[in-house]
Amino acid sequence: MSSAKHVIVIGAGIIGASIAWHLTKAGARVTVVSESGAGGIATPNSFAWINASWGNPEVYFRLRIRAMAEWRRLAKDVPGLPLAWCGGLCFDLPPDRLEAYAAEHSSWGYGIERVGREQAARIEPNLVELPDFALYVAEEGVAEPVTATKALLADAERHGARIVMGTVDKLVLSNGKVTGVAVAGEIITADEAVIAAGAGGPVIAATASIKLPIETPPGLIVHSRPYKKLLNGLVLAERLHMRQTAEGRIIAGSDFGGGDPGEYPEATARELFRTMKAMLRGAEGLEFDFHTVGYRPTPIDGFPIVSRADGVGGLYIAVTHSGITLAPAIGLFAAREILDGERDALLAPYALSRFAQ
Structure with a gap:
């Protein structure tokens, strides 16, 4: 060199x-x-979800799981790197597909825990509707991008x-x-x-x-104003994916990459925000702040x-x-x-x- x-x-x-x-x-x-x-x-x-989650072949899983380990190494080398290994609660697939994902990724060494309603309530006590069956991966996290x-x-x-x-x-x-x-x-x-x-x-x-x-599909994500802590980690629910940032904003999309903004992105964003607010206990004072539309290089x-x-x-x-x-x-x-x-x-x-x- x-x-x-x-x-x-x-x-x-x-x-x-x-x-x-x-x-x-x-x-x-x-x-x-x-x-x-x-x-x-x-x-x-x-x-900003750090994961090696479902939907990918094992060869790509191996790259992603290595990347998760490299985040931990990088955090030791770079002062003030904003990472949180907050865990992810996933119930955005039908139970049979959740089970298939759990079986496959567990066999690959991913730390998946099968949880019921009571365990889900302990993980995310402010969810209004709790799943009968979900998966929890404690090693997943987020970076404030x-x-x-x-x-x-x-x-x-x-x-x-x-x-x-x-x-x-x-x-x-x-x-x-x-x-x-x-x-x-x-x-x-x-x-x-x-x-x-x-x-x-x-x-x-x-x-x-x-x-x-490459393609550049758009993805809409809504951002609340900073608010008291309602979420402990990532929530990948059937209707939307959400998390709370380090400054207290709750951000959400119909998919973790953001959903289709539609013809009127502002209206789409506000409807998504209403859905998010209705899913959270204690969110009466939660206020919409802004939305973003990102173009993902894919x-x-x-x-x-x-x-x-x-x-x-x-x-x-x-x-x-x-x-x-x-x-x-x-x-x-x-x-x-x-x-x-x-x-x-x-x-x-x-x-x-x-x-x-």
Whole structure:
């Protein structure tokens, strides 16, 4: 590894921040280029659930469970990283599917506990309607997304990283290799570049004739005003998913990624808020504050793209819809691959080249 290698990281969301931090700690010279500031576009609109939950094959579960462990490692290394291992209570599937999920993931080593109504009441005593059967995973948690991103970037800056505000015009190439990035008309030279710009990634990649096959579905999440503590952890209920933030806001979506905002997002948000309020005991004084609509960068097969770009030297791609969960693992693995050429086996299924047909 050359400690003098200069890497430009395009994007200052949680993925870009983690990659920048890990590169800096490994001895690289790092420049982070951001158009929208710390947090980027998708990160501030995230539900921010850290999990290895249902709906994924075992190979992806293994990456996610490793990422959960890497969050714990990262929390020891970065002062003030806002994490809470608050646990998740899940009853948003029919009982037979909940049981299938529990059986499968338990066999993989996930710490799932089957709970009944009385246990659910002890876990979340302020739920108006309690399930007869639910699953509880004590090891799941949340990160306050923007604060966590800012903490990573600030620590990277303290160790020498540079943050540049501006719009990326294009990647600069010479003899088939990225040699820099044009930012607001100025060229910043570098040995390598990383595209971690979420929904903005395809436009930037296209300047090097690289196609990023991603979609950007919208997700609406409502935010209450700060309120007294009503929720102990994550609640994944049939009608909506919700949690309470460190500052006391209750945030909710019809899905953890946010639901369809519909033709009138404000009306959709207020109806969702009414549903949320009705589900909580002691919420009489809870007030609606605002809603967000995030555009989640989602590769078309639903799984991350984390790899070098075939056919173009000096270019690395990192885009995924599970940014909060995966960020510390992607940061660690990407830094190793960029600086040492070492590709972690957990990333094997997630190369951009899988879409080359």
